[in-house]
Amino acid sequence: MRRGFQPPMLYRQVKRQVLHLTPPQALILSFVGLSLVGMLLLKLPMASNAPTSWMQALFTAVSASTITGLTVLDVGTHFTLFGQWVLLALIQLGGIGLLTFGVLIIHLTSGRLTLRNRAAMQDSFNQSGSLDMRRLLRVLFGFIVLTELAGTLLLATQWVPELGWSRGLFYSFFHAVSAFNNAGFGLASNSLAGYVGNPLINLVISFLFISGGIGFAVIADLRAKRRFQDFALHTKLMLVGTVVINLVAMLVLFILEYGNPDTLGGLHGLGTKLWASWFQAVAPRSSGFTTMDTASLMPATAFFIMTLMFIGAGSGSTGGGIKLTTFIVLLVATRTFLRQQRHPVLFGRSIEAGMILRALAVTVMALFCVITGTFILMLTENRPFLDLAFEVVSAASTTGLTRNVTPTLSVTGQCVVMVLMLIGRVGPLTLAFTLANPQGTDIQYPSGRVNIG
Numbered sequence: 001m002r003r004g005f006q007p008p009m010l011y012r013q014v015k016r017q018v019l020h021l022t023p024p025q026a027l028i029l030s031f032v033g034l035s036l037v038g039m040l041l042l043k044l045p046m047a048s049n050a051p052t053s054w055m056q057a058l059f060t061a062v063s064a065s066t067i068t069g070l071t072v073l074d075v076g077t078h079f080t081l082f083g084q085w086v087l088l089a090l091i092q093l094g095g096i097g098l099l100t101f102g103v104l105i106i107h108l109t110s111g112r113l114t115l116r117n118r119a120a121m122q123d124s125f126n127q128s129g130s131l132d133m134r135r136l137l138r139v140l141f142g143f144i145v146l147t148e149l150a151g152t153l154l155l156a157t158q159w160v161p162e163l164g165w166s167r168g169l170f171y172s173f174f175h176a177v178s179a180f181n182n183a184g185f186g187l188a189s190n191s192l193a194g195y196v197g198n199p200l201i202n203l204v205i206s207f208l209f210i211s212g213g214i215g216f217a218v219i220a221d222l223r224a225k226r227r228f229q230d231f232a233l234h235t236k237l238m239l240v241g242t243v244v245i246n247l248v249a250m251l252v253l254f255i256l257e258y259g260n261p262d263t264l265g266g267l268h269g270l271g272t273k274l275w276a277s278w279f280q281a282v283a284p285r286s287s288g289f290t291t292m293d294t295a296s297l298m299p300a301t302a303f304f305i306m307t308l309m310f311i312g313a314g315s316g317s318t319g320g321g322i323k324l325t326t327f328i329v330l331l332v333a334t335r336t337f338l339r340q341q342r343h344p345v346l347f348g349r350s351i352e353a354g355m356i357l358r359a360l361a362v363t364v365m366a367l368f369c370v371i372t373g374t375f376i377l378m379l380t381e382n383r384p385f386l387d388l389a390f391e392v393v394s395a396a397s398t399t400g401l402t403r404n405v406t407p408t409l410s411v412t413g414q415c416v417v418m419v420l421m422l423i424g425r426v427g428p429l430t431l432a433f434t435l436a437n438p439q440g441t442d443i444q445y446p447s448g449r450v451n452i453g
Contacts, residue, residue, distance in 0.1 A: 028426050031094065035065045035422075038090045047083035055411060062418045064090035066425035067318055069184025069288030069400020070391075070417065072407050076187035081170070087185060088177055094425065095181030095212070095318040096144065140216045144180070147211055151176035154204045158195075179208035182318045184288015184400030192279075196291040197272035202279050209287035210246075213313030214238055233349045234325060238314050241324045249281035249308055253301060262296035284308035286319030288400025295387075295403040302390055302403065309397040310366065320398030320424045322359075322366045329359040362427070369396050373420050380412045381405070395420040 038061030043052055056072055063070050064087045073079070075087065152173045160168030171187060178185045186192060195201035211219075221235040228236065254277040257264040264273045279291045284305045297305065312321010329344075333356045336344040343350040373392040374385075381388060383405055391405040395417045409417060 028422070031065055031422060031425055034090065034093055035062045037061075038065055038086060041086045042079070042083055044082075046080060047086060048079050050078060052078070055414060059414050059418060060087070061090060062421055063400070064183065064185065065094040066398055066421040067091055067094045067181045067183040068320075068395060068398040068421045068424070069178075070395060070402055070406045070421070071185070072409070072414065074189050075185055076189060084170075084174060084187070088174060091178055091181050091183045091185065095183065096140070140220070143211075143216070143219050147208065148173075148176050148180050151180060151204055151208045154200065158198070158200050175205065176208060179205045179287065179289065180212040180318065182209050182212050182286045182288065182313065182320075182398070186289065190293075191290045193291050193293070196267065196276050196279075197269070199275065202275045202291070205287075205289060206279060206282050209285075209289070209319075210242070210282060213286055213317045213319035214242060215314030215317040217316050218314060233347055234315070236347050237325050237328050241328050242314075245285075245308075245311070245324065246282050249284075249304075250277050252304060253277045253281050256298055256301045256304065257292075260296070260298055260301075263292045263298075263301075280305075281308075284399060284401060285311070285324075286313045286321055286397060286399050288394075290401060294390075294401050297403075299386055302386055305401070306390055306393045309393050309399045309401065310370070312397050312399075320396075322362050326359045326362050329355060330363060333359075366396065369420060369423055373416055376416050377413055380410050380416070381408075383408070391417065392420060396424045398424040 035058070039054070039058040041047060042057040042061055043054060052073070059070075059072050060075075062068075075084065079087065152169070155172035155176055156169055159171045162168065163171055174185075174187060177183075184191075188194065192201060192205065215234075215238060217232075218235045218238045221232050225231055228239075231239070254264070254273065257277070257280075258273070259265050264276055267273050267276060276291055279289075283289050285308060294302075294305075310321055311327045312323055313319020315323040315325055328346075329351055332344045332346055332351065336342075344356070345351070370389075370392055373396065374389045377383075377388040377392060378385065387403045387405050390401070390403050391409075393399075394401045398421060406417070
């Protein structure tokens with residue numbers, strides 16, 4: 001009977017395997033584990049006002065953990081206050097990253113970060129090169145608390161008078177956390193369409209998801225430096241790129257949808273149309289909120305929004321997509337090739353060849369996921385191609401916008417979308433590193449020539 005007493009040995013074996021996980025593996029398993037825990041909590045009878053199937057609970061938990069926002073249920077009516085708090089916890093943990101939270105505990109208890117901890121943080125933030133982890137951790141959590149608190153107080157000025165103190169404060173807090181983490185979960189069935197022309201809601205919500213999507217490394221750099229010339233190259237690219245792409249997207253959407261009676265054309269007043277154009281231009285950068293019916297957008301507009309979703313937010317942020325800096329690096333590298341220059345240069349700094357290869361790998365992996373996901377959904381779902389492609393890009397970029405496809409997905413379709421959401425949150429390159437052989441080689445082969453183009 002003494003042989004049956006094996007838990008300590010089993011525990012040591014499990015612990016040894018966990019400690020030897022690579023950072024990409026640990027990152028993926030952390031989101032899978034968070035999703036499974038969330039599924040169990042959302043399946044509890046006290047979490048919902050109506051019966052919730054295991055598939056519905058799992059899909060909602062994965063969407064919240066990966067801060068996507070796609071859902072097969074009406075969050076505001078289906079889930080109880082307890083269930084909505086569970087969603088908030090999943091969104092917050094998924095937004096900052098469980099690995100980041102774990103490294104913070106290590107930092108507080110041991111007072112130092114090992115090389116392995118630093119590698120884990122860099123993978124969690126999708127960063128490479130040197131990064132001051134101590135400073136980033138301090139700024140990160142302070143910024144999260146202050147920004148979400150400020151957002152809650154500002155939103156409360158709108159929703160407390162409408163809903164009362166208790167419901168209004170929770171409503172404000174839920175949307176502040178969801179917006180900052182680019183989750184896109186709302187408590188109204190039509191997202192924020194009821195506030196399409198409300199300046200407060202448009203400004204506060206967009207400020208929250210832009211702040212969360214710009215990247216925590218940028219926030220730390222902004223806090224440490226005051227002059228634009230002193231900022232890191234990444235910070236400069238994010239600031240300039242964010243302003244340019246948001247303004248261009250707003251102009252394009254205003255022009256494309258101005259005559260659409262189901263979107264901008266049906267709104268009264270130029271101010272309301274401009275607010276709707278602004279919000280719909282910045283929201284596809286991974287936030288998932290909307291003030292217009294996405295299914296009513298013109299096909300050209302829907303395709304343009306797919307492009308914005310694919311580009312996504314900033315590296316090391318709560319947003320998804322291939323990341324804005326990745327897109328900029330590819331553009332600059334292409335320009336360099338067309339001009340037959342030797343090195344791509346931005347703001348007086350040359351871009352390393354390794355960064356260009358990384359940007360190319362991220363983009364190719366993301367395209368592969370989008371193409372594969374769209375192909376599978378075309379086999380399993382009876383919906384137009386544009387709607388299915390829109391859904392896939394939204395899931396893979398963890399944006400959460402939909403053309404009313406999510407609630408109609410089959411079980412197979414839901415599984416495909418869940419996998420895409422998980423890949424989109426951890427990053428396609430992280431998944432590739434996990435599946436690839438980590439062993440390098442020092443063997444050098446003679447160069448060969450391949451015709452390109």
